[in-house]
Amino acid sequence: MNDIDVFRDGDIFLEDYQQMNRSFKIYVYPHRRDDPFAHAFLPVDFEPGGNYASESYFKKALMNSHFITEDPRKADLFFLPFSIARLRHDRRVGGDGIQSFIRDYISNISTKYPYWNRTGGADHFYVACHSIGRSAMAKAEEVKLNAIQIVCSSSYFLPGYVAHKDASLPQVWPRTDDPPTITTSERKKLAFFAGAINSPVREKLVKFWRNDSEIYAHFGRLKTPYADELLGSKFCLHVKGFEVNTARIADSLYYGCVPIILANYYDLPFADILNWKSFSIAVVTVDIPLLKKILRGITSDEYSSLRSNVLKVRKHFQWHVPPIDFDAFFMVMYELWLRRSCIRMSND
Known part of the structure; x- marks a missing residue:
């Protein structure tokens, strides 16, 4: 790479990036295709579009990546795969019902699985680009306070976003052509x-x-x-x-x-x-x-x-299908890798 000068510390980044690529593992809470809300939990089966496409691009790339593990004992982080954008447009939920939906979802996984309760959600994360994602956690206080929030609306002046715990997702309009050149x-x-x-x-x-x-x-x-x-x-x-x-x-x-x-x-x-x-x-x-x-x-x-x-x-602000090294997907993964828990919890 010839762009070391644009990094805070390029040497450390490259060394850590390689380690992340080798060892970082994510467990995704499973959902069947016949789930009534499968469209919100599973990756989209089309190419994302619009201002909030980053959310769908990330999930689609993650679910098909080598970072996924089906063994939660090997996981560094746990992914909450709900899509704020898709729930917002679901007439059964809508903008007014998202808060209750997320509260009930967290209650369900904390009852069915042991992983949330071990850390209060501190080793869990979700991704949202629409600004409603920030207010969606109003009835799920542990998500807002403990879980890692990867969001586009990343203002550290407003409540709901905690810098260093949470991270900013780049809001990128989908493009497939190579960037133009002009002097x-x-x-x-x-x-x-x-x-x-x-x-x-x-x-x-x-x-x-x-x-x-x-x-x-x-x-x-x-x-x-x-x-x-x-x-x-x-x-x-x-x-x-x-x-x-x-x-x-x-x-x-x-x-x-x-x-x-x-x-x-x-x-x-x-x-x-x-x-x-x-x-x-x-x-x-x-x-x-x-x-x-x-x-x-x-x-x-x-x-x-x-x-x-x-x-x-x-190149760090572009999505690709499939992802390529150092593009937006891998940069978000690196941000998550930096936030992985330093304390390995019991696997009981």
Whole structure:
């Protein structure tokens, strides 16, 4: 690998990654195909799509990986395979019924199996990309407090997410083509944002910059293709909406655009692994009026380094079927490996 500089400690990461690949084991609570909620417990039988596809991509990859063990005595972690996204769209459950469904599910597995009760769920994890995943645990307090939550809505300012115990899942729009290449000289715009005005941060951004000739801040429908705007901009703005997370960071990286993060209290994906300062710039929301000054203050050499590192890290923010080394699936697995229990419980 030629991208050691984008990691917090590349040598340790590579050594640990190899160990993880050799030894890490996950036990998945089994569910039959004739289970009334099999669609929520088993992997999807189609290619995931949309903003919340990361949840389905991860489960599909995990269930077909060498990390799975059918012997719970060999497991480092236990996977709770419910899909928040699929339960949300199930008329029998819906957004209002998810909390009770999860409470009853945990009660069921803790009665049927001994593994949850040994640690109070501390060696268990679930994955959710939709923001409703955070509130889904309101009636299952042990899940929220003890289990590892791999979620897209990873704000350490709000209750329900515990940094270092939990981890951030990258929100990635599904793509099958190789990332495009375009030179810096072809990027004529300084910065770009487009999206709904669904937060005070976005409202402030558009208020200051909607009529600017260098920072393009749009709301509503674009007249040009979204991809062309990302390819034509040096910096691409990731701006907090209802939640701190959107797919815009992964979009920026895919199109080779340096992400500018305007989302206070965002526990960034793979923050334990990647040195985000090497390929992105975080701007506190109070400094939105100074945005052009901040971006103009970045020298050509500094920008060249940032963009070079963007091209190095974007492979970590892509899903593949089947997964390939160092892609989003393996990076999430590494985050889980870091959180595996240090205390081996009795196998009785």
